[in-house]
Amino acid sequence: MNELDLIAKLTSSLPTNSSVIVGPGDDCAVLDCGKPGYYTLFKTDAVVESVHFTKEDMAGVGAQSKNFPTVSSEQIGHKALGRCLSDIAAMAGKPTAALVTIGLPTDFKPETIERIYVGMSRLAERYGVAIVGGETTRNPGNLFISVALLGEVEKSRCILRSGAKDGDALFVTGELGGSRFGKHLDFEPRVAEAQWLASHFSIHAMIDISDGLAGDLRHILKRSNVGAELLERAIPISRAAKLQSRAESSAKPPLLAALTDGEDFELLFTVAGKDAVPLLDAWKKQFPSVRLSCIGRITAAHGLKLRDKTGIRNLEAHGYVHFA
Amino acid sequence: MNELDLIAKLTSSLPTNSSVIVGPGDDCAVLDCGKPGYYTLFKTDAVVESVHFTKEDMAGVGAQSKNFPTVSSEQIGHKALGRCLSDIAAMAGKPTAALVTIGLPTDFKPETIERIYVGMSRLAERYGVAIVGGETTRNPGNLFISVALLGEVEKSRCILRSGAKDGDALFVTGELGGSRFGKHLDFEPRVAEAQWLASHFSIHAMIDISDGLAGDLRHILKRSNVGAELLERAIPISRAAKLQSRAESSAKPPLLAALTDGEDFELLFTVAGKDAVPLLDAWKKQFPSVRLSCIGRITAAHGLKLRDKTGIRNLEAHGYVHFA
Numbered sequence: 001m002n003e004l005d006l007i008a009k010l011t012s013s014l015p016t017n018s019s020v021i022v023g024p025g026d027d028c029a030v031l032d033c034g035k036p037g038y039y040t041l042f043k044t045d046a047v048v049e050s051v052h053f054t055k056e057d058m059a060g061v062g063a064q065s066k067n068f069p070t071v072s073s074e075q076i077g078h079k080a081l082g083r084c085l086s087d088i089a090a091m092a093g094k095p096t097a098a099l100v101t102i103g104l105p106t107d108f109k110p111e112t113i114e115r116i117y118v119g120m121s122r123l124a125e126r127y128g129v130a131i132v133g134g135e136t137t138r139n140p141g142n143l144f145i146s147v148a149l150l151g152e153v154e155k156s157r158c159i160l161r162s163g164a165k166d167g168d169a170l171f172v173t174g175e176l177g178g179s180r181f182g183k184h185l186d187f188e189p190r191v192a193e194a195q196w197l198a199s200h201f202s203i204h205a206m207i208d209i210s211d212g213l214a215g216d217l218r219h220i221l222k223r224s225n226v227g228a229e230l231l232e233r234a235i236p237i238s239r240a241a242k243l244q245s246r247a248e249s250s251a252k253p254p255l256l257a258a259l260t261d262g263e264d265f266e267l268l269f270t271v272a273g274k275d276a277v278p279l280l281d282a283w284k285k286q287f288p289s290v291r292l293s294c295i296g297r298i299t300a301a302h303g304l305k306l307r308d309k310t311g312i313r314n315l316e317a318h319g320y321v322h323f324a
Numbered sequence: 325m326n327e328l329d330l331i332a333k334l335t336s337s338l339p340t341n342s343s344v345i346v347g348p349g350d351d352c353a354v355l356d357c358g359k360p361g362y363y364t365l366f367k368t369d370a371v372v373e374s375v376h377f378t379k380e381d382m383a384g385v386g387a388q389s390k391n392f393p394t395v396s397s398e399q400i401g402h403k404a405l406g407r408c409l410s411d412i413a414a415m416a417g418k419p420t421a422a423l424v425t426i427g428l429p430t431d432f433k434p435e436t437i438e439r440i441y442v443g444m445s446r447l448a449e450r451y452g453v454a455i456v457g458g459e460t461t462r463n464p465g466n467l468f469i470s471v472a473l474l475g476e477v478e479k480s481r482c483i484l485r486s487g488a489k490d491g492d493a494l495f496v497t498g499e500l501g502g503s504r505f506g507k508h509l510d511f512e513p514r515v516a517e518a519q520w521l522a523s524h525f526s527i528h529a530m531i532d533i534s535d536g537l538a539g540d541l542r543h544i545l546k547r548s549n550v551g552a553e554l555l556e557r558a559i560p561i562s563r564a565a566k567l568q569s570r571a572e573s574s575a576k577p578p579l580l581a582a583l584t585d586g587e588d589f590e591l592l593f594t595v596a597g598k599d600a601v602p603l604l605d606a607w608k609k610q611f612p613s614v615r616l617s618c619i620g621r622i623t624a625a626h627g628l629k630l631r632d633k634t635g636i637r638n639l640e641a642h643g644y645v646h647f648a
Binding site: 001003005006007009010011013014015016017019020023024025029031033034035036038040042043044045046048050051096097099101103104110113114117121124125128129130131132133134135136137138139140141142144146148150152 | 325327329330331333334335337338339340341343344347348349353355357358359360362364366367368369370372374375420421423425427428434437438441445448449452453454455456457458459460461462463464465466468470472474476
């Protein structure tokens with residue numbers, strides 16, 4: 001049994017109760033906790049040394065020698081909370097309170113932990129999130145940081161993965177690919193953008209891109225029971241993915257990087273086709289510095305297809321399956 | 325800087341917002357999330373292989389050879405959720421929904437993880453708790469399980485550590501000491517008892533005993549700005565602590581075990597002195613099989629004292645400081 005099979009098995013028969021609106025399988029759990037007109041969003045996410053960052057990352061050294069930008073403990077804290085914020089954003093939610101669990105390795109440095117907290121606290125303050133405690137324990141082999149985050153969303157504005165409809169236009173924020181060359185540690189979660197989207201347009205389905213565009217789009221397609229057709233020339237490819245492709249012959253071609261690299265933390269969403277142009281116009285006025293691209297459409301026919309100048313083909317390339 | 329200093333430093337200046345009623349430093353964080361008449365309780369707790377259990381524990385083998393009762397993966401799952409339930413109980417709350425984060429070591433066995441989930445799910449079902457997702461990631465060195473739990477409590481019935489008053493009677497449920505000989509893996513969190521207490525009596529302060537009676541009582545004393553006097557002969561010592569003391573000359577004397585062993589997961593609470601006898605009478609009718617002991621009283625004078633037949637002395641023995 002591989003890890004994905006295990007997760008599928010574990011989550012197939014979990015205990016539930018009447019407060020649960022959406023259990024496992026969307027960006028956050030959605031609960032009705034009794035606030036009139038609102039749902040509660042509940043999410044945990046972990047970053048682990050040697051999986052999501054390295055000892056050298058923590059020290060802010062070493063990375064440069066590998067031609068990566070300098071990264072630091074503050075950025076690891078930023079990433080740990082930022083990942084959860086991105087999931088709250090994917091449901092158009094407002095984040096409210098976080099608990100932080102840190103597993104300390106035997107040789108931990110107090111300064112490192114303090115700096116991780118500085119990175120988390122700065123990001124939390126920017127989004128009005130309270131850090132209300134947590135736990136510090138030992139974890140002999142490596143540093144382990146798990147963040148539990150609460151948020152809320154108006155019931156009528158909560159956006160799931162499951163609402164995409166035939167004919168919807170498919171949008172993505174920002175640029176994709178090459179996140180590991182820096183963005184995965186200093187991305188800005190799209191909390192404000194998602195709230196604006198939900199309050200101005202009828203967004204049918206939304207997800208944040210953590211597994212790569214192709215992989216996360218497949219999550220929407222599966223939950224919505226539809227297919228999609230992507231327009232190759234419309235996919236926004238990041239400068240990092242292009243540069244890397246030029247610098248290293250073994251690197252992914254830029255389009256493949258944009259389709260399959262993980263940890264972009266951008267929003268992928270669908271709206272009715274008729275809303276596509278008004279949305280693009282309004283977005284440009286509201287967020288002039290954040291790119292928004294219409295990259296294709298939802299189809300009744302299942303499967304994921306890519307259209308380029310030569311025609312249309314099935315997209316076999318699977319999204320980067322990260323283990324988390 | 326040791327770990328406790330680090331935690332004190334980290335939690336001294338965390339970001340907050342208007343929803344926070346109680347931040348770090350009590351059994352759970354207390355939030356006002358907008359449900360009329362209720363507070364939300366929010367808690368995370370982790371159990372870690374080689375810190376809170378061993379590889380042999382997981383297999384349900386080896387333990388017997390060390391003269392421990394057999395323990396198993398199910399019990400590890402039970403403990404992981406049970407610890408959080410015990411914290412919700414300590415505020416007289418009702419647990420509602422949990423997220424589970426599991427860090428898998430390189431050599432993890434899928435059956436072990438499934439059995440851990442069985443243990444958690446059984447306990448969750450018993451208390452009406454929904455398990456609404458979580459995350460599975462890698463943790464190269466060892467298994468790491470973190471549970472995030474939500475609960476709720478009527479505003480007027482939420483019990484903090486900070487409400488103990490001079491003259492209060494001090495009570496403890498169950499029996500103390502020697503938890504590591506089995507109870508730490510199969511304790512029943514005192515959720516029902518705590519809710520009953522809060523709905524029938526004015527409980528001034530409450531905590532669950534995870535660090536040992538002396539250590540956790542000191543938490544109440546510090547938050548309430550009072551002292552306490554314990555009555556030696558009234559402290560309920562577990563059979564496990566007594567047996568162990570007889571079996572091994574190097575073991576703690578039973579009283580010391582009851583004062584300083586960790587992970588009893590019993591409730592320690594205070595009520596006005598006038599309520600002590602009515603409470604004992606009502607408890608006996610409600611929970612005939614759960615021992616309740618009046619073990620001393622709260623004093624205006626600071627410090628923790630122990631009264632025995634020879635007189636009264638300062639209790640220097642510190643509670644078992646577990647790192648969590």
